[in-house]
Amino acid sequence: MTKVQMKVNGRSVSADAEDRTLLSDFLRDGLGLTGTHVGCDTSQCGCCTVHVDGRAIKSCTLLAVQAAGAEVLTIEGLAPSYDPRGERLHPIQQAFSECHALQCGFCTPGMIMAVAGLLKEHPAPTDAQIIRGLEGNLCRCTGYINIIKAVKEAAKAMQGAPAG
Amino acid sequence: MYELTYLKPKSLSEAAGYLASHPEAKLISGGMTLIPTLKQRLARPSHLVDIGHLSELKGITLQGDRLSIGAATAHVEVSRSEVVRKALPALAELAGEIGDPQVRNRGTLGGSLANNDPAADYPSAALALGAEIVTDRKTHKADDFFQGVFATSLEEGEIVTRVVFPLPRRAAYAKFPHPASGYAMTGVFVADFGSSIRVAVTGAGPGVFRWTAAEEALTRSFGAAALSPLSVDAEGLNADLHAPAAYRANLVKVMAIRAVETLQGARR
Numbered sequence: 280m281t282k283v284q285m286k287v288n289g290r291s292v293s294a295d296a297e298d299r300t301l302l303s304d305f306l307r308d309g310l311g312l313t314g315t316h317v318g319c320d321t322s323q324c325g326c327c328t329v330h331v332d333g334r335a336i337k338s339c340t341l342l343a344v345q346a347a348g349a350e351v352l353t354i355e356g357l358a359p360s361y362d363p364r365g366e367r368l369h370p371i372q373q374a375f376s377e378c379h380a381l382q383c384g385f386c387t388p389g390m391i392m393a394v395a396g397l398l399k400e401h402p403a404p405t406d407a408q409i410i411r412g413l414e415g416n417l418c419r420c421t422g423y424i425n426i427i428k429a430v431k432e433a434a435k436a437m438q439g440a441p442a443g
Numbered sequence: 444m445y446e447l448t449y450l451k452p453k454s455l456s457e458a459a460g461y462l463a464s465h466p467e468a469k470l471i472s473g474g475m476t477l478i479p480t481l482k483q484r485l486a487r488p489s490h491l492v493d494i495g496h497l498s499e500l501k502g503i504t505l506q507g508d509r510l511s512i513g514a515a516t517a518h519v520e521v522s523r524s525e526v527v528r529k530a531l532p533a534l535a536e537l538a539g540e541i542g543d544p545q546v547r548n549r550g551t552l553g554g555s556l557a558n559n560d561p562a563a564d565y566p567s568a569a570l571a572l573g574a575e576i577v578t579d580r581k582t583h584k585a586d587d588f589f590q591g592v593f594a595t596s597l598e599e600g601e602i603v604t605r606v607v608f609p610l611p612r613r614a615a616y617a618k619f620p621h622p623a624s625g626y627a628m629t630g631v632f633v634a635d636f637g638s639s640i641r642v643a644v645t646g647a648g649p650g651v652f653r654w655t656a657a658e659e660a661l662t663r664s665f666g667a668a669a670l671s672p673l674s675v676d677a678e679g680l681n682a683d684l685h686a687p688a689a690y691r692a693n694l695v696k697v698m699a700i701r702a703v704e705t706l707q708g709a710r711r
Contacts, residue, residue, distance in 0.1 A: 281449075298449040298491075299481075322479050323623070325545060334519070334548040340478045341549070344449045345471075345493060396544060414625065415543030 283343050287312070288356025296343045303327040305343035306353060314354040314388050318417070325416030328389035328396075329353045335396030337415070354388035357395065370436035371395055371429070380429035382420035390416050394430050403434050444481045448490045455499045455602065458492050459579055462600040465490045470602065472500075472515050475542070475550040476558050495551065500604055505530050508610045514553025514603040519544075521552060533614040533632070534572075537564050540618060542625045553603040556588070559595050559650065561681065562626040566651040568616065569606065571632035571643035577605040591650040612637045617701035618646075619694050621685060628686060629694035633702040635665065642699060647691040648680050657699055666707060667700045 318326035397412035468490035500515035522539030618630035627646030
């Protein structure tokens, strides 16, 4: 066991972990942040997507010790990163809710974290950029139509333009 | 995953020292292939030596007509680099088509070449461009480096530090990705050096290879028409649940034509 330290959602945290512990397990079991889901556990579905040092990654494919000293953002920290008072959802979460961009919701945390990464690169993405940008995330319910709609709504909201 | 010990060296020489003192150790950089392999218990290294953060393995520099990229440079950095986009846009585009965004944020150039997955994208660029794979011991020519499925000319404990790409007059990559994994079912990289053309194929065979008949045809007369009379022998090509060998043989020609058409379209 090693003491692994990192900054998660703006707070310094530390917890014991074996060297082989995955970041996804460290977040869920070590820190109780169960919003990060583990779907396929084979780096394909993207449910476990979090940001490490500002980049979207699949936390089931990274050792916790590899993220030692890094800044990690999970779904739990997304809204507070936007509104520190914690009163509002992040615009991406809001858009997913309003556009009904989910059915069972299992893929949603990873999908939203991937979208947060996508919108950094493409603040006003085209359909093609959204489809390519979400290639690392699978949804087995919705057929993606409302997800694409939600990404566009979120992009508008984040640019301060009226949605519609 | 079996138990292992994680080591984070502060320098290249310290990494080499760890490898020397732990014969069952493995290098890890982005880990996009290695971590899934470990999770399936297909490998059992005693130690992981992480070199992904070493500054000696970073950086993209243009040196005359050669582009030098550090081994630990992530695909996303290559795809967005202004230097690469200007000097060798086909390589930036190739890097931007690897896997998915999360994979591109972690996976590295050196890791991809050292792993030499027969369906990886980067080996086709390295072979078509005649790249030099620089290690902590020597320089490998791409023509000798790739030696079939997951095999390279790297020795035990040798660490790839940089990859140097000679700049072609123009180049293009065309890929038919597997719709789920993003791996190349077949990818063809065409590099035009003026006096010579090099064509490298990934995904279709047991390791990247040069399609010399296409190179000769394109050298005589550059254009999609030069490729249309050619056919690729399916013997020895990959056959799996995704596609039989004959399908991949045809894909080689189709992707080569697409790459050449991209160049003829004067997109770059």
